Amino acid sequence: MTFTDDLAAQTQTLRTRIHEMPFNTDMATGQLRRDVFQGYIVQDALYLEGFARALSLAAARAPDPATVAQLANAAAGAIAVERELHTHYMDRFGVSETMLAAMAPSAACDHYVSFLLRTSALGPFDEAVAALLPCFWIYRDVGHDIAARSAPDNPYAAWIDTYSGEAFDESVARMLDLTDRLGAEADGLARLRMSAAFERACWHEWRFWDSAYRMESWMRPEDSLARDSRAPAPTA
Ligand SMILES: Cc1ncc(CN)c(N)n1
Numbered sequence: 506m507t508f509t510d511d512l513a514a515q516t517q518t519l520r521t522r523i524h525e526m527p528f529n530t531d532m533a534t535g536q537l538r539r540d541v542f543q544g545y546i547v548q549d550a551l552y553l554e555g556f557a558r559a560l561s562l563a564a565a566r567a568p569d570p571a572t573v574a575q576l577a578n579a580a581a582g583a584i585a586v587e588r589e590l591h592t593h594y595m596d597r598f599g600v601s602e603t604m605l606a607a608m609a610p611s612a613a614c615d616h617y618v619s620f621l622l623r624t625s626a627l628g629p630f631d632e633a634v635a636a637l638l639p640c641f642w643i644y645r646d647v648g649h650d651i652a653a654r655s656a657p658d659n660p661y662a663a664w665i666d667t668y669s670g671e672a673f674d675e676s677v678a679r680m681l682d683l684t685d686r687l688g689a690e691a692d693g694l695a696r697l698r699m700s701a702a703f704e705r706a707c708w709h710e711w712r713f714w715d716s717a718y719r720m721e722s723w724m725r726p727e728d729s730l731a732r733d734s735r736a737p738a739p740t741a
Pocket residue numbers: 549552553639640641644710713
């Protein structure tokens with residue numbers, strides 16, 4: 506068993522849940538609501554910029570030149586996807602560069618990006634790599650799963666092709682390989698830290714899709730008060 510086999514086994518339930526999320530099942534049938542996807546793709550553009558910054562921070566701390574290049578190339582790849590895929594959909598949805606620049610990240614996006622930036626800047630290098638892995642691995646698995654059952658003429662075909670494509674597969678294989686090498690070198694405590702960071706990032710992936718599907722925005726004090734006033738009165 507490799508270290509990433511262990512990580513897969515440990516997060517099996519959560520990852521299965523992600524595949525079954527309404528966002529992903531609706532995307533496979535092509536029935537995902539347009540406004541839901543529009544909100545997602547804008548948040549994802551903000552996310553990918555933060556993710557590329559986190560990869561760059563990790564790259565700067567990598568122990569050897571080959572790993573610096575691998576992570577720096579992955580950062581450039583994330584920006585390239587953001588440019589191509591997101592521009593494709595944003596043009597279709599009428600989201601301009603100016604509108605995008607004015608968008609604030611959702612709480613889910615902000616939370617995920619902050620976690621990756623903090624771990625990549627301040628955590629041990631192996632923990633940073635474990636935190637960055639789900640962004641690659643989960644999207645590859647979801648991309649292939651959706652591609653296998655996608656409806657013909659799916660309006661989300663460009664997204665599905667990107668994440669089930671060969672170029673993305675190759676970058677995921679390199680990241681899995683790096684994580685396995687670091688996991689093999691790590692002692693028991695370091696492996697525990699890596700596992701915890703990996704699991705937390707898997708949760709953030711789930712939360713990002715869940716929040717996009719619900720079209721969540723930041724909760725305001727008045728939302729919380731309205732929710733409390735609907736709660737049943739205490740009986741005792
Ligand atoms: C939230 C999220 N996670 C992962 C990916 C794939 N790089 C993405 N585009 N967006």
